[in-house]
Amino acid sequence: NAGVTQTPKFRILKIGQSMTLQCAQDMNHNYMYWYRQDPGMGLKLIYYSVGAGITDKGEVPNGYNVSRSTTEDFPLRLELAAPSQTSVYFCASSYPGVNNNEQFFGPGTRLTVL
Amino acid sequence: AQRVTQPEKLLSVFKGAPVELKCNYSYSGSPELFWYVQYSRQRLQLLLRHISRESIKGFTADLNKGETSFHLKKPFAQEEDSAMYYCALKIGNMLTFGGGTRLMVKP
Numbered sequence: 001n002a003g004v005t006q007t008p009k010f011r012i013l014k015i016g017q018s019m020t021l022q023c024a025q026d027m028n029h030n031y032m033y034w035y036r037q038d039p040g041m042g043l044k045l046i047y048y049s050v051g052a053g054i055t056d057k058g059e060v061p062n063g064y065n066v067s068r069s070t071t072e073d074f075p076l077r078l079e080l081a082a083p084s085q086t087s088v089y090f091c092a093s094s095y096p097g098v099n100n101n102e103q104f105f106g107p108g109t110r111l112t113v114l
Numbered sequence: 115a116q117r118v119t120q121p122e123k124l125l126s127v128f129k130g131a132p133v134e135l136k137c138n139y140s141y142s143g144s145p146e147l148f149w150y151v152q153y154s155r156q157r158l159q160l161l162l163r164h165i166s167r168e169s170i171k172g173f174t175a176d177l178n179k180g181e182t183s184f185h186l187k188k189p190f191a192q193e194e195d196s197a198m199y200y201c202a203l204k205i206g207n208m209l210t211f212g213g214g215t216r217l218m219v220k221p
Contacts, residue, residue, distance in 0.1 A: 004157075031207055040123065042200060042211035043158075050207060058208065090158065096207070103209060105158040 001026050004106035006091050012112045013081040021076040021109050023091030031094045032074040034066065036087040043090060049074055081113045116141040118203050120212035127191050128220050135186040135215045137201030146204040147184040149175055153197045191219045
């Protein structure tokens, strides 16, 4: 199993550009999450999904959108990139009721908005 | 609102010394707490969970509801313990993370 995969690894955007961060998992996990990690800070939840077709906002959803059309994929969309969105983005997945819903993380995407 | 605080951004100890990474939480309900670790060039992974009362890689953590703490301890630190450590509070399906502590174990 590849686990949780994220693409791209790095990206530089100009203010106002848009992009999609890709996340996929091959563990048949129902739950998927997007976090951002700013320098020196903990991870903050952006959006999460408990299954295909179901998404919900986390702590810091403004400026982002998500969709969950399949169990495997959970892309994160930035429509109008802003410097405040410079961060490292982590995707995670879990299966409810297994090991206290342990979350498995992807390697992260480092995004810089200039 | 729920909150997780890790007061030390950096903790530096010598190999063989005891180590304690502090974690305090605020939550009105019954907490479920975890420690996650990120080694250099590796992804974030679960280290241990309070409900299991387990010892992983020599680390233990006890939930102290009176002090609202979940400190991570190891009696003898090893160089391979150097990493970022995050305390996390689980509420429903979501985790709230602390700011993390970088542990550096010097030879």
